[in-house]
Amino acid sequence: MKFSFSEEQEEFRSFLRRFLEEKSPTTEVRRLMATDAGWEKEQWQKVNTELGLTAIAIPEEYGGQGFGLSEQCIVLEEMGRFLLCAPYFSSAVLTANAILYGASEEYKKKYLPEIASGDLTASLAFTEETGAWDISSMSMCATKNKNTYRLTGIKSFVLDGHMSDLIIVLAKVDDNSGSQRLALFSVDSTAVGLTKNLLNSTDQTRKLAKLTFTDVEATCISSDDVTEAMHKTFLKSCIGLSNEMVGGAERLREDTLEYVKMRMQFGRSIASFQVTKHKATDMLADVELAKSAAYYAAAAFDDGESDIAATASIAKASASEAYMQTAINAVQMHGGIGFTWDNDTHLWFKRAKSSEVFLGTADFHRELMMQSWDQ
Amino acid sequence: MSINEEQVRNEVREWLKENWSPNLDLVEWRLKLADSGWGMANWPAEWYGRDLPVSLVPAIEEEFSKIGALTIPKSGIRMLAAATILNHGSDMHKEKFLKRIITGEDVWCQLFSEPGSGSDLAGATTKAVMVGNKWVVNGQKVWTTSAHKAHWGLLLARTDMDETKHRGLSYFIIDMNQPGVETQPLMQMNGHASFNQVFLTDAEVMPDFQVAELGDGWQVATTTLMHERRAADSLRSWGQASKGDGPIYDQERVETETTMQPYKWYPQRAGRVDLIMDRAKETDAIKDPAIRQEIAKLMTLHKSAEWTARRARAAQEQGKPQGPEGSLGKLAASNVARAAAKVHTLISGADAMLTGEDSPMDGIIAEILVSFPASSIAGGTDEIQKNIISERVLNMPKETRFDADKPFKDIPRNTVS
Ligand SMILES: Cc1cc2nc3c(=O)[nH]c(=O)nc-3n(C[C@H](O)[C@H](O)[C@H](O)COP(=O)(O)OP(=O)(O)OC[C@H]3O[C@@H](n4cnc5c(N)ncnc54)[C@H](O)[C@@H]3O)c2cc1C
Numbered sequence: 001m002k003f004s005f006s007e008e009q010e011e012f013r014s015f016l017r018r019f020l021e022e023k024s025p026t027t028e029v030r031r032l033m034a035t036d037a038g039w040e041k042e043q044w045q046k047v048n049t050e051l052g053l054t055a056i057a058i059p060e061e062y063g064g065q066g067f068g069l070s071e072q073c074i075v076l077e078e079m080g081r082f083l084l085c086a087p088y089f090s091s092a093v094l095t096a097n098a099i100l101y102g103a104s105e106e107y108k109k110k111y112l113p114e115i116a117s118g119d120l121t122a123s124l125a126f127t128e129e130t131g132a133w134d135i136s137s138m139s140m141c142a143t144k145n146k147n148t149y150r151l152t153g154i155k156s157f158v159l160d161g162h163m164s165d166l167i168i169v170l171a172k173v174d175d176n177s178g179s180q181r182l183a184l185f186s187v188d189s190t191a192v193g194l195t196k197n198l199l200n201s202t203d204q205t206r207k208l209a210k211l212t213f214t215d216v217e218a219t220c221i222s223s224d225d226v227t228e229a230m231h232k233t234f235l236k237s238c239i240g241l242s243n244e245m246v247g248g249a250e251r252l253r254e255d256t257l258e259y260v261k262m263r264m265q266f267g268r269s270i271a272s273f274q275v276t277k278h279k280a281t282d283m284l285a286d287v288e289l290a291k292s293a294a295y296y297a298a299a300a301f302d303d304g305e306s307d308i309a310a311t312a313s314i315a316k317a318s319a320s321e322a323y324m325q326t327a328i329n330a331v332q333m334h335g336g337i338g339f340t341w342d343n344d345t346h347l348w349f350k351r352a353k354s355s356e357v358f359l360g361t362a363d364f365h366r367e368l369m370m371q372s373w374d375q
Numbered sequence: 376m377s378i379n380e381e382q383v384r385n386e387v388r389e390w391l392k393e394n395w396s397p398n399l400d401l402v403e404w405r406l407k408l409a410d411s412g413w414g415m416a417n418w419p420a421e422w423y424g425r426d427l428p429v430s431l432v433p434a435i436e437e438e439f440s441k442i443g444a445l446t447i448p449k450s451g452i453r454m455l456a457a458a459t460i461l462n463h464g465s466d467m468h469k470e471k472f473l474k475r476i477i478t479g480e481d482v483w484c485q486l487f488s489e490p491g492s493g494s495d496l497a498g499a500t501t502k503a504v505m506v507g508n509k510w511v512v513n514g515q516k517v518w519t520t521s522a523h524k525a526h527w528g529l530l531l532a533r534t535d536m537d538e539t540k541h542r543g544l545s546y547f548i549i550d551m552n553q554p555g556v557e558t559q560p561l562m563q564m565n566g567h568a569s570f571n572q573v574f575l576t577d578a579e580v581m582p583d584f585q586v587a588e589l590g591d592g593w594q595v596a597t598t599t600l601m602h603e604r605r606a607a608d609s610l611r612s613w614g615q616a617s618k619g620d621g622p623i624y625d626q627e628r629v630e631t632e633t634t635m636q637p638y639k640w641y642p643q644r645a646g647r648v649d650l651i652m653d654r655a656k657e658t659d660a661i662k663d664p665a666i667r668q669e670i671a672k673l674m675t676l677h678k679s680a681e682w683t684a685r686r687a688r689a690a691q692e693q694g695k696p697q698g699p700e701g702s703l704g705k706l707a708a709s710n711v712a713r714a715a716a717k718v719h720t721l722i723s724g725a726d727a728m729l730t731g732e733d734s735p736m737d738g739i740i741a742e743i744l745v746s747f748p749a750s751s752i753a754g755g756t757d758e759i760q761k762n763i764i765s766e767r768v769l770n771m772p773k774e775t776r777f778d779a780d781k782p783f784k785d786i787p788r789n790t791v792s
Contacts, residue, residue: 131725157725200731202741208728265495267778267786275758328713331564331748335493335756336518339563339749346564346745353720353744354728361721363665 002299009074016051016078023047024082026344032085033204033347037163039085047086048118054092055116058100063113068302069236073243073294080247083205083347087121090160093240094233095122095168099221102184102229107221111166111186123164125155125211126230133360135182135230140171142185142218149173149185149220151213157358161209162198165189169218170230181225185218192216203354205347235312238359239301242294242315245355246287249323252348253283256330263335276333283329290315290322309372313365320355320362327352380434383427387413387438395444397621401630404445404623405478414447414477415457422461422469423477430692443619445627450606450638452521453483456529456548458602463587463595468548472527482634484525485603486516486549486573487596491789493518494759496531496600497541497593498778498788501575503532510547510580512555515572518753521637522558522571525551530580531596534589536784543783544592548584555579565745569637603754608684608704643739644746645708646715648677651722654735660722673711673718680707702764709751716747 005013023043032039048054057072058064072093079088096115099108099122114120128138140153151171161167167187172180187194193216199208222229257280260271270276297315301308327349331338338345356362394407408414409423416435418424427435439446453476460468475481492498501514512532522528528549535543549556555578560568587595616631617624655661655670687701719740720727726734730741751757765771778786 127725133725157728199729200733201728202730202734202745203728206728264787264789265492265498266776267495267498267788270494273758273774275761324717328748332751332756332758335752336488339752341562341564341566343564349564349748350745357720357723357725357727361724363663363669363721367665 002296002303005070005074009071012071013074013078016075017081019047019051020078020082020084024084026083026347029083029085029205029347036198036207038160038205038207039087039163044086045118053088054096054118057092058096058112058116062100062108063116065116068298069239070295070298070302073240073298076240076244077247077294080244080351081251083248083351085205087123087160087163089237089240089244090123090164091115091121093237094124094159095164095166097233097236098124098126098168098170098184098226098230101232102226103221104223107186111221120166121160121164122166122168123158123161123209124168124170124233125158125161126170127155127157129154129156129210131157133234133364135170135227135234138170138172138182140169140213141180142171142173142183142220144173149218151185151187151216151218154210154212156199156208156210158209158211159358160207161211162196162207163209167194167211168221169213170226173220182227182230183220184222184226186221187213187216187218191218201354203350205351206354206358231309234359235309236301238312238316238365239294239297241355241359242290242312242319243298245319245323245352246291246294248348248351248355249287249290249319249326252326252330252345252352253280253287255345256280256283256333260333270333279329279333283326286322286325290318293318307372310369313369313372316359317362317365317369320357320365323352324356380431383431384434384438387435391438391442391444395442397443397619397623399623401445401623401626402478402480405447406474408447409474409477418461422473428692428694430689443617445617445623447477448479448630448635450641451483451635452485452525452529453479453481454606455485455599455602456483456527459529459586459595459599462598463546463591465583465586467583468586472548479630479634481526482521482524484519484522484528484551484573485599486519486522486528486530487599488518489515490517494756495778496596497544498786499531499533499544500788501530501532502536503530503534503545503547503580505582508582510582510585512547512549512575512578512580514575516575517572518561518570519558519573520570520753521634522551522573523560524634524637527551528556528573529599531592533783534592537782538590539780540778540783540786541593542590544596545589546586546592546595547580548586549575549578549580550584553578564748565640565643565742567637567640569640600755604705604760605701607750607754608680608687608708610681610684610688610704640742640746643742644712644749646712646747646750647719647739647743648673648711648715650736650739651715651718654719654722654740658722658724658735660724666718666721669718669721673714676707676714677711680704680711683707699764699768702760702768705754706757706760706764709757712747712750716744719743 053075055064056067060066099111142149142151169185173183175181193214195212197210199210201208260276263270293315297311300311330345337343412425416425416427417429417432420426457476487496489499503510503512528551530547530549533543534545555576557574558571560571562568616628660666683700684704723735723740731738734741766773
């Protein structure tokens with residue numbers, strides 16, 4: 001359903017919201033974001049087992065619950081709302097989809113059930129040091145040595161890459177016909193030759209790592225070229241991220257509204273100034289439009305619509321701008337206090353900034369949109 | 376009276392030839408600048424200036440920079456203090472404070488904003504009460520830049536609760552080094568702590584440290600704010616240490632690291648348009664047609680804002696009445712900062728997520744992205760600027776006010792003390 005949620009979905013959302021409200025107050029977010037890991041295994045497993053969040057969109061045959069992207073996007077939206085510090089986007093969105101679409105049956109059976117149960121955390125290493133998001137720009141090459149493969153090179157901006165148990169790497173490989181194909185490789189996080197560096201990220205709630213591979217032994221887990229599979233993974237991840245982003249934007253918008261209603265200047269509530277009302281209304285419009293695009297895209301993906309590439313980009317471009325603009329307005333409407341570390345606004349402001357560029361800026365997605373319509 | 380620029384340039388050159396040396400002590404040098412009037416040439420001749428029109432200041436500064444001679448750092452609250460004292464201060468104030476502002480020995484802060492009154496500065500509730508022969512001050516100030524380094528504070532305090540809001544305020548100069556003044560740093564979203572909370576508990580002010588008459592506080596504060604807002608245009612530059620060899624340069628570098636340290640991130644907060652083209656070339660973002668458009672839009676905004684600020688300065692220097700262009704500088708500067716942060720994000724791409732040594736230019740770009748929001752808040756928010764411009768420049772009807780005519784004590788306000 002592209003324009004409304006079912007009763008069950010709404011119920012699931014409100015249940016989840018209450019749950020995360022309790023589990024992820026900003027005191028907890030601040031505590032976890034200050035750690036190198038960024039999340040805590042025991043605590044995350046408790047949340048995850050109770051709610052089955054990592055299983056939600058994985059097909060039943062691989063140990064999941066078999067729901068669609070729409071349901072998973074409810075989870076993401078609520079996580080974005082509460083800035084939940086957990087290895088969810090890395091494992092259950094990026095990597096689970098890459099495996100689902102790109103890996104051979106054997107490896108789907110091997111990894112997906114473990115990701116679904118939450119026992120295995122996984123990161124997808126595809127972006128390189130250039131920070132380019134398009135799959136075709138990847139340069140890492142795997143070399144074949146008898147039956148094993150070896151990886152050398154650098155993958156960067158790898159979400160949770162410093163912590164995950166399993167790393168799935170996108171790299172090129174020579175196939176028998178003498179041309180190259182894109183393939184997926186699995187690498188154990190403790191593999192010899194793999195160096196993991198946590199990067200300093202402005203948004204401390206989203207940990208990024210640089211992974212340096214020096215002749216690391218890897219297992220090829222895909223049989224065919226994975227360009228299509230990665231494309232699908234990318235689209236799905238963009239849609240997922242857009243939903244996560246509108247959750248954060250809405251939270252900021254609501255908190256800001258509450259603040260201006262309470263704050264007095266010039267002997268009256270600052271919410272009584274027309275300019276405040278107009279700005280609050282603009283924020284509502286920004287967020288609601290971005291929500292519509294994010295919701296529509298998730299449902300369109302589930303429905304298998306043909307224009308999904310452009311739709312995913314509409315969602316991401318829209319969310320990128322709406323979230324950042326909402327964050328800028330939120331700081332502004334708080335005045336001096338909005339610029340302080342102790343006020344929570346900057347936590348979302350920084351998430352807005354990291355999400356604005358993660359998986360591509362609005363400009364990048366507008367170009368993708370045009371390419372997909374101009375074929 | 377027409378003063379010839381060439382003649383002034385000759386005079387400066389002569390004077391510099393005889394007096395400048397990189398081996399001087401920084402304070403000694405600035406004392407020479409104060410005594411000769413070449414440091415603040417547009418100030419009155421009797422107060423360390425030369426009565427020259429502001430329009431000649433750039434020419435004078437150019438002569439200084441040609442030979443690497445140091446000038447007076449014209450940023451920070453101390454320059455606002457000087458402008459306020461020159462306008463409203465007594466001779467005692469001028470005597471006591473101006474010289475040490477020029478030498479840079481005294482650091483100043485502006486104790487205006489309070490938790491309950493920021494945009495509505497005239498709603499200040501910090502009270503000054505005459506006890507015996509001294510003013511005794513109680514209350515809390517906030518967002519006070521440099522308070523932790525300051526010797527003196529420009530204080531706006533309420534001296535009469537029964538008067539109307541604006542008439543009940545008075546203006547004081549307060550000694551920051553006394554037991555009744557406690558400063559507590561406030562960390563900002565960019566990780567710096569350049570502003571503070573200041574708790575005033577029975578802090579004392581001598582009666583002759585009151586500026587102007589009792590009840591004139593708002594009027595004096597308006598002068599300070601006008602100078603602050605005027606200086607917030609895109610021509611503003613932030614004291615960066617000069618590159619040079621010699622003891623005086625070393626001393627200036629120390630000053631930049633210590634007393635000027637709270638302003639370290641200020642260039643970043645303005646958006647660093649100066650870095651845009653180099654960054655675009657070095658990252659190859661310059662080849663991206665969409666980003667090219669964004670850069671060109673930013674440059675258009677930046678250049679036209681700069682020229683608007685120059686028009687305003689020119690009018691001011693020629694003594695012409697201020698036109699509408701004069702009030703737009705601060706607004707334009709926050710638009711530029713916001714737009715620049717956006718373009719830096721596009722240029723940096725995924726690197727825009729990083730900070731510190733992992734990020735472009737060792738964190739400078741990251742600092743822009745988390746500092747620019749200050750531009751549209753500090754020194755009066757964009758919204759307040761627009762209210763002022765629409766009502767005073769465009770003569771649009773004034774917002775109906777509920778708080779102007781009543782005794783201050785009867786006005787509803789925030790419950791924070
Ligand atoms: C980096 C920085 C440095 C600073 N340094 C100093 C300093 O050295 N000394 C000092 O005294 N202060 C300083 N300030 C404080 C600054 O001047 C105030 O933060 C600012 O004036 C806003 O006041 P406020 O924070 O109380 O916000 P509020 O006044 O509560 O404003 C909240 C929001 O309401 C809006 N609003 C308020 N009134 C109106 C209205 N009438 N119409 C429409 N909208 C309105 C504002 O625009 C803003 O968006 C600094 C602030 C910053 C960010």
